[in-house]
Amino acid sequence: MRLADLVATSQRVGDTRRKKEKIAALAATLSRLRGAETALGARYLAGTLPQGKIGLGYAKVFATLEIPPAGAATLTLVEVDELFSRIATDSGPGSGRRKEEAFLHLLARATRAEQDFLRHLVVGELRHGALEGLMLEAIAEAASAPAGAVRRAQMLAADLGLVAQAALQEGEAGLARFQLTVFSPVQPMLAQTAEGVDDALARLHRCALELKLDGARVQVHKSGDEVRVFTRNLNDVTAAVPELVALARGLPARSLILDGETIALGPGGAPLPFQVTMRRFGRKLDVAEMQASLPLSSFFFDCLYLDDESLIDQPTEARHQALASATPESARVPRLITEDPQAAARFLASAFERGHEGAMAKALDTPYEAGSRGAGWLKLKQAHTFDLVILAAEWGSGRRKGWLSNLHLGARDPASGQFLMLGKTFKGLTDAMLKWQTEALLALETHREGHVVFVRPELVAEIAVSDVQASPHYPGGMALRFARVKQHRPDKPASEADTVDAVRALLPVLPL
Numbered sequence: 270m271r272l273a274d275l276v277a278t279s280q281r282v283g284d285t286r287r288k289k290e291k292i293a294a295l296a297a298t299l300s301r302l303r304g305a306e307t308a309l310g311a312r313y314l315a316g317t318l319p320q321g322k323i324g325l326g327y328a329k330v331f332a333t334l335e336i337p338p339a340g341a342a343t344l345t346l347v348e349v350d351e352l353f354s355r356i357a358t359d360s361g362p363g364s365g366r367r368k369e370e371a372f373l374h375l376l377a378r379a380t381r382a383e384q385d386f387l388r389h390l391v392v393g394e395l396r397h398g399a400l401e402g403l404m405l406e407a408i409a410e411a412a413s414a415p416a417g418a419v420r421r422a423q424m425l426a427a428d429l430g431l432v433a434q435a436a437l438q439e440g441e442a443g444l445a446r447f448q449l450t451v452f453s454p455v456q457p458m459l460a461q462t463a464e465g466v467d468d469a470l471a472r473l474h475r476c477a478l479e480l481k482l483d484g485a486r487v488q489v490h491k492s493g494d495e496v497r498v499f500t501r502n503l504n505d506v507t508a509a510v511p512e513l514v515a516l517a518r519g520l521p522a523r524s525l526i527l528d529g530e531t532i533a534l535g536p537g538g539a540p541l542p543f544q545v546t547m548r549r550f551g552r553k554l555d556v557a558e559m560q561a562s563l564p565l566s567s568f569f570f571d572c573l574y575l576d577d578e579s580l581i582d583q584p585t586e587a588r589h590q591a592l593a594s595a596t597p598e599s600a601r602v603p604r605l606i607t608e609d610p611q612a613a614a615r616f617l618a619s620a621f622e623r624g625h626e627g628a629m630a631k632a633l634d635t636p637y638e639a640g641s642r643g644a645g646w647l648k649l650k651q652a653h654t655f656d657l658v659i660l661a662a663e664w665g666s667g668r669r670k671g672w673l674s675n676l677h678l679g680a681r682d683p684a685s686g687q688f689l690m691l692g693k694t695f696k697g698l699t700d701a702m703l704k705w706q707t708e709a710l711l712a713l714e715t716h717r718e719g720h721v722v723f724v725r726p727e728l729v730a731e732i733a734v735s736d737v738q739a740s741p742h743y744p745g746g747m748a749l750r751f752a753r754v755k756q757h758r759p760d761k762p763a764s765e766a767d768t769v770d771a772v773r774a775l776l777p778v779l780p781l
Contacts, residue, residue: 270306272349272379273342274298275313276386279395282314283666288403295407299433307437308430309346315404315429316395319350320357324368327392331719333373338381349375349387395666401640404429412436414444422447424581424639427456427503449579451492451524454499456640458528458571460629463647466613469630472647475608476633477585478616479570481626481648482602483543484532485550487567491517492524500550509550511560513567522595523576528637529569529602539624544738570602570629573637581637585645588637606633617649626650626735652733653775655680655767656758658688659730661723662710665695665703672703673710673722678732678752680745680769688726689769692749697733706757729758729766737775745769747776 278298282291295314302310312319352375356368372391376384389395405423409416414436422432422444435443449455463469470476486501487510496517498507507514513531533541533549549559572592573581580588592601605616617628627650635645657678665674675695679688698706706728713724733753740748749772 270302270310270346271342272344272346272383272386274301275310275346276382279314279386280382283670286668291403292407292410295404296410299407299411299437302433302437306346308428308434309350311404311408311433312430313346313390315401316390316393317429318353318390319430320353323353323357323391324359324365325356325372325391329369330372330388330391333376333384333388334719336373336376336384338376338384339378340380342380342383344375344378344383401429405432408433408436412440414441418444424641425449425453425455427454427640449526449574449581451490451526451574452495452497454488454490454503455573455581456503457486457488457501458638458640458646459642460646460648461642461644463630463649466610466617466649469647469649470608470610470613473630473632473645475606477589477631478605478607478613479602479629479631480568480620480623481629481650482530482532482568483540483626484530484546487513487529487531489513489517489525489527489529489567489569491520491522491526494518506550509554509556510565511556512565516567516600520595524574525572525576525595526574527569527592527596528571528573529567531565531567533563534566542738567600568602569596569600570604571637572596581639584634584636585631586633621651650735652735654731654733654755655772656729656761656765657691657732658726658763658766659706659710659724659728660688660690660726661721662706663693663695664720664722669695669703671707673707674698674703676706676730676754677721678730678749679726680772681763681766682745682769688763688766689745690743691737691745691747691772692743692752694732694749694752694754696752697754702754702757709757709759727763729761729763731755731758734775737772739776745773747773 275298278294281294285291299311309319352371356371359367376387379387386395405419406416409419418441419432419436422435423429425447426432432444435446463472488499490497496507496514497505498510498513500506510531533546535541545563546565549563549565569592572588572595575591575595580591605612607613620628627648630647630649632645635643657680659676660679661677662673663675665672675693677690677693679690682689709728710722710724713727715723715725717723732749733755734749735751737747738750739746742748
């Protein structure tokens with residue numbers, strides 16, 4: 270298939286807000302793919318590269334806007350994939366320059382629409398409204414397969430391309446081949462957000478409350494003496510965490526898959542900042558030295574597989590029992606089962622006092638929904654809010670096409686009178702808010718760079734964040750984590766926005 274055919278589908282999907290029309294357009298294209306193109310096309314339409322990050326950053330990718338487009342569409346999906354594979358595997362002296370040159374050569378062979386598609390695909394910003402859930406429905410329609418079978422296969426395979434290929438080439442029988450097996454990681458189950466303890470108990474009733482640790486999510490697989498550890502992104506980090514490997518090897522089970530967190534703890538067991546834990550996962554490390562200076566402690570909260578039996582379809586309570594039988598209490602996340610609001614409130618308060626992010630509330634009767642933000646898991650966190658100034662906004666795509674969506678946020682620097690950018694967010698915006706802010710921001714426009722509209726720093730927004738972390742990517746040396754728009758504050762002048770120092774006060778002190 271030509272790349273142009275896929276790009277045309279992407280544009281059709283982005284141009285409609287009707288879910289059925291999106292699914293129909295995606296299904297029609299998927300059904301035309303053949304052989305290796307099937308997995309490739311499904312991944313591209315979902316906005317992902319099979320190679321992952323290929324060593325081309327945002328600035329380099331969008332510095333190519335002046336490349337003249339080709340007059341005709343000639344690129345095929347296989348050709349594009351082969352070139353991306355060469356870019357991804359290029360290493361050694363001069364590899365950065367060679368990667369850029371190869372990408373420029375690709376863009377020179379692409380039409381204007383193809384260029385735009387490729388740039389956004391490389392940086393992971395192909396937002397045309399074809400999220401994974403929609404793609405799974407399109408695969409089911411294209412293959413005439415049950416949607417439930419497709420969703421389950423994706424849960425176990427964690428690879429949309431493989432699922433599309435199995436469904437379209439073998440139907441339901443191909444999908445049935447995907448089973449939970451040791452050393453094949455699955456996407457982690459995620460949580461929705463509760464407004465507080467009362468909201469969580471109203472939704473779940475009697476439930477399990479667990480400490481919410483701000484560490485690195487890990488999935489531990491064991492068979493005999495062989496152990497492998499995967500991150501939430503399914504990357505194999507076994508070599509970086511020898512103490513976790515040793516812990517798993519010492520467990521009595523013949524085979525198991527555990528879900529949990531590994532975290533660096535300070536004196537007295539207080540959690541160190543997330544960024545400190547992540548030092549253990551750098552690219553070039555002396556693992557033995559890092560283990561000695563920054564040991565990790567691991568705590569598990571779920572058991573997905575035990576002694577050759579898959580437990581993902583078992584209710585939470587049964588999986589908890591399996592976890593208790595397979596691990597010592599010291600290796601499990603502290604838990605309280607209750608329906609008492611006062612007991613739950615005390616548990617949450619204790620979590621904050623001990624320096625943790627908050628708590629998780631988990632229904633006792635739900636299966637493990639891998640890769641899904643299940644209603645059976647709710648997170649209870651302490652949100653912080655800042656009044657920040659909007660410095661720029663990016664045009665949305667898919668359902669948000671035609672509206673300014675992703676906001677660039679800045680805090681006031683009293684010393685210079687300028688606003689320092691701290692991050693971006695498009696979360697929390699309703700349709701009404703999108704419409705209002707688009708009109709308001711266009712009235713403040715100063716200039717444009719590609720899909721970004723820069724504005725006079727006058728409009729303030731109230732932003733909720735989980736915390737702040739050190740970052741070299743922004744002028745202030747810090748970045749917002751999990752930022753979400755609560756409301757616009759047109760009543761508040763930019764001169765009254767929160768200062769850089771107010772935001773920095775939330776920044777944890779990192780040990781040397």
